[in-house]
Amino acid sequence: MTSLATLQIYFFRELKELPSDITKLTALSDLTISDCGKLECLPEQGLEGLSSLRKLFIHSCKSLGSLPDGVRHLTSLQSLTIGGCPMLKERCKQGTGEDWHKIAHVPHVYLI
Numbered sequence: 001m002t003s004l005a006t007l008q009i010y011f012f013r014e015l016k017e018l019p020s021d022i023t024k025l026t027a028l029s030d031l032t033i034s035d036c037g038k039l040e041c042l043p044e045q046g047l048e049g050l051s052s053l054r055k056l057f058i059h060s061c062k063s064l065g066s067l068p069d070g071v072r073h074l075t076s077l078q079s080l081t082i083g084g085c086p087m088l089k090e091r092c093k094q095g096t097g098e099d100w101h102k103i104a105h106v107p108h109v110y111l112i
Helices: 020-025 069-073 086-091
Strands: 006-010 030-034 055-059 079-083 110-111
Touching: 006 086
Parallel strands: 006 030, 030 055, 055 079, 079 110
Antiparallel strands: none
């Protein structure tokens, strides 16, 4: 599993949190999380283990209220897309959002 490059998580409507073991996917370059309406948080610890992550797409996760501090350690992240997540979108607004400092290093941030 450590060589998995792409992971797409769709329609896990009862999922409240991602398993912490996701941080062991060191070769993961593309992560999509969509239509997980009860998802409240991403793993707080170990995100730096996702050192190859280049694309993160989060859509329709309405209960996701913030990004963990570990997102700052995703230095390979080139593209972050957030859509259909009103609370998270507000927190990630450039310059004014409470989570902006966590993602300011990402070259392409799309809030849709």
